[in-house]
Amino acid sequence: xxxxxNDDKILLLRxxxxxxxxxxxxxxxxxxxxxxxxxxxxxxxxLNTLNxxxxxxxxxxxxxxxxxxxxxxGVFNDYRIGKYSIQDWxxxxxxQLEKVTRIEKEKELKTMKHKLKQLLSNEKKTELAVDxxxxxxxx
Numbered sequence: 264x265x266x267x268x269n270d271d272k273i274l275l276l277r278x279x280x281x282x283x284x285x286x287x288x289x290x291x292x293x294x295x296x297x298x299x300x301x302x303x304x305x306x307x308x309x310l311n312t313l314n315x316x317x318x319x320x321x322x323x324x325x326x327x328x329x330x331x332x333x334x335x336x337g338v339f340n341d342y343r344i345g346k347y348s349i350q351d352w353x354x355x356x357x358x359q360l361e362k363v364t365r366i367e368k369e370k371e372l373k374t375m376k377h378k379l380k381q382l383l384s385n386e387k388k389t390e391l392a393v394d395x396x397x398x399x400x401x402x
Contacts, residue, residue: 270387273379280376287365287372293358296351303344310359316367319360326353 299310301322313319330349333342344352383391 269382270384273382274387277376277379280372280379284369284372287369290361290365295355295358297347297355298345299355301344301352310355313359314363314366316360316363319356319363323353323356323360326356 295310297310301308301310303322303325308318308322313322326344326349329342329344330339330353333339333349339349342349380388
């Protein structure tokens with residue numbers, strides 16, 4: 264009896280995970296505003312390979328500080344890093360942060376889903392496998 268209760272709880276959690284996975288697939292596409300290679304105060308950052316949330320956030324904060332200074336000095340519209348505005352760089356970094364966060368969340372959900380599958384009772388695993396085969400044969 265306890266096994267059935269656990270199996271039901273596990274299946275409910277798996278459904279929630281699948282809903283979260285679906286939400287992640289619905290995240291918008293993004294067309295970069297820059298060439299994604301930022302030469303900034305003597306360092307070069309390739310935004311395509313930047314996968315540390317901390318590094319992305321630090322760059323965003325530094326660019327925002329430049330943005331505030333440029334506004335205070337009245338040169339915001341003329342201030343460029345490479346050929347691109349500060350806001351273009353910040354927008355591209357925001358997208359990269361969203362992408363890295365999404366990848367981390369996908370990994371987390373996959374791990375949870377795998378753990379839950381292992382926790383299902385053998386009877387429930389068999390039942391689900393049989394149901395899956397029956398569904399395939401119906402189509």
